[in-house]
Amino acid sequence: MPGNQILDPFKPAQPRIPGVSAPEERPPEDAPLKENREAPPLRRASRDAPSRLKFLWLGLTLAGILTALLFWGLKQKPTPANAVAAAEPARPAPVILEASPHDTTPPMGPGEVATTAQLSKTWSTKRFYFRDAVTSKPVPALVVHLPGGAFWGFSLAEPFGSCELEYVTDLRKLRTTYGFDAAYPMVVDPCNGTVFDLTHYGNAPSGLVRGEIEKGSGWRPPTAIEIRIQGNQVIAVRMER
Secondary structure (H helix, E strand, C coil), X not given: CHHHCCCECCECCCCCCCCCCCCCCCCCCCCCCCCCCCCCCCCCCCCCHHHHHHHHHHXXXXXXXXXXXXXXXXXXXXXXXXXHHHHCCCCCCCCCCCCCHHHHCCCEECEEEEECXXXXXXXXXXXXXXXXXXXXXXXXXXXXXXXXXXXXXXXXXXXXXXCECEEECCHHHHXXXXXXXXXXXXXXXXXXXXXXXXXXXXXXXXXXXXXXXXXXXXXXXXXXXXXXXXXXEEEEEEECC
């Protein structure tokens, strides 16, 4: 065996023929492939890199400014309630007129408490105060123009009680609240539900006075106040004792 060459039993040696070159030896199929890739050449820095960076920073700055303006605009945008308030014109403050003392303070008797012109209509009334001759305290009172032309005054203080009487012209209220069907105004005691009729006389310690009890548990008619007419003046003279 020439040159002590080791023969592969699975790959017998090919005979050499004069004038023919030996075939190129190929690596075995199971041999690992050798990578013969050359590393790519390094890219050279572009000459316009500084310009690109400059435009990049400029774009980021503008984007930041636009974002800040957007958030500021959303923050300043009015809510629907504020928008309606802003759309409506400012209303001037209401002017409050102070009432005259003559309009708010009822007159005091004894003396003139009304005029016939103020009480020209039937069932018209005028509230006043009458100073009690015994206690010197003013007592709330009312004068009424009754049918037929008569004027009647009476105290609004409940007889033998602390409630204030009420002159009711609402006939429906008389029916629903006090259970009394009436064809004209009545005087009522809201504390015990008594209904008084000024067109009829009832018994009192001093005699007969207007305001007969039509319904309820009252003791007597309202306390009478004498009324006189002098010219066009309605004068409260004295209160029943």
